[in-house]
Amino acid sequence: MAAMVSAVPESLRRMPPFQPHTALGRRLRQLLAWLWHQEGSHGQRARGLAAGLFCGCYPFFGLQILFSVALASLVRGNHLLAAAGTWVSNPFTYVPLYWFNYQLGCWLLGPGGGGWPGLDSLQDGRIWHSSGAFVSRLLLGSTLMGLAAALLGGWLYWHWLEREHRRQQQG
Numbered sequence: 787m788a789a790m791v792s793a794v795p796e797s798l799r800r801m802p803p804f805q806p807h808t809a810l811g812r813r814l815r816q817l818l819a820w821l822w823h824q825e826g827s828h829g830q831r832a833r834g835l836a837a838g839l840f841c842g843c844y845p846f847f848g849l850q851i852l853f854s855v856a857l858a859s860l861v862r863g864n865h866l867l868a869a870a871g872t873w874v875s876n877p878f879t880y881v882p883l884y885w886f887n888y889q890l891g892c893w894l895l896g897p898g899g900g901g902w903p904g905l906d907s908l909q910d911g912r913i914w915h916s917s918g919a920f921v922s923r924l925l926l927g928s929t930l931m932g933l934a935a936a937l938l939g940g941w942l943y944w945h946w947l948e949r950e951h952r953r954q955q956q957g
Contacts, residue, residue, distance in 0.1 A: 824864050824866060824867055825864065826863075826864045828944055828947040828948055828951070829944065830862060830863055830864050831863070831864045831867055831943065831944075831947060832863075832940040832941070832943045832944035832947065833858065833861045833862065833863030833864070833940060834858045834863030834864030834865060834866070834867035834868040834871070835863075835864070835867040835868070835870070835871045835939060835940055835943050836861075836863070836871070836936040836937070836939060836940030836943075837854050837855075837857040837858040837861060837863050837868040837871065837936070838854040838858070838867060838868040838869060838870060838871015838872045838873075838874075839871045839872075839874055839932065839935040839936045839939045839940070840854070840857065840871075840932040840933065840935065840936035841853040841854035841857060841868075841871070841872055841932070842854070842871055842872035842873065842874040842875045842932075842935075843874065843875065843883065843887065843928045843929075843931045843932035843935055844925070844928045844929075844932065845875075845880075845884050845887075845924065845928065850872040850875070851868075851869045851872050854868040854869060854871060854872050855868050855869060871939070874935065883931075884924065884928070886927070886931065887924055887927030887928040887930075887931050888920070888923055888924045888927055889927065890926070890927035890930055890931060891922070891923030891924055891925070891926040891927035891928075892923050892927075894926060894927075894930075895922065895923055895926060898917065898919035898920050898922075898923050
């Protein structure tokens with residue numbers, strides 16, 4: 787066994803355990819490195835990401851980043867991470883995220899009149915011309931989902947930063 791270990795070059799033995807072999811893996815590693823090297827304390831970075839996750843759960847297309855940076859300023863969080871956190875809602879997740887938020891609002895307030903308006907009205911902005919019952923359910927669900935995502939995502943990110951910091955301190 788010792789012969790096998792010595793046959794492995796030193797540079798390979800010192801590499802972190804996750805070695806991406808695909809383009810997606812390399813992008814994930816770049817994202818993690820970018821997250822690790824942001825400015826601010828661990829708390830500031832976690833608050834910034836949490837602000838972005840919270841604002842990303844709302845269907846305010848085009849305004850999510852502005853709202854998240856403003857919220858990050860209020861909570862003294864990292865602005866870049868706030869902007870990046872809004873990408874929890876993206877073209878691949880819009881429909882499932884907002885459908886879930888609407889269903890959550892319906893579960894709490896009861897079924898609304900008219901139901902889910904469909905993908906076309908979500909894409910062209912007619913969603914805001916729907917009934918007040920629809921909008922209120924969507925915004926309530928978005929608020930609760932945003933709070934859950936912000937609390938969980940911010941805490942997990944802070945915990946990860948602390949663990950990595952301790953790991954670096956130890957060796």
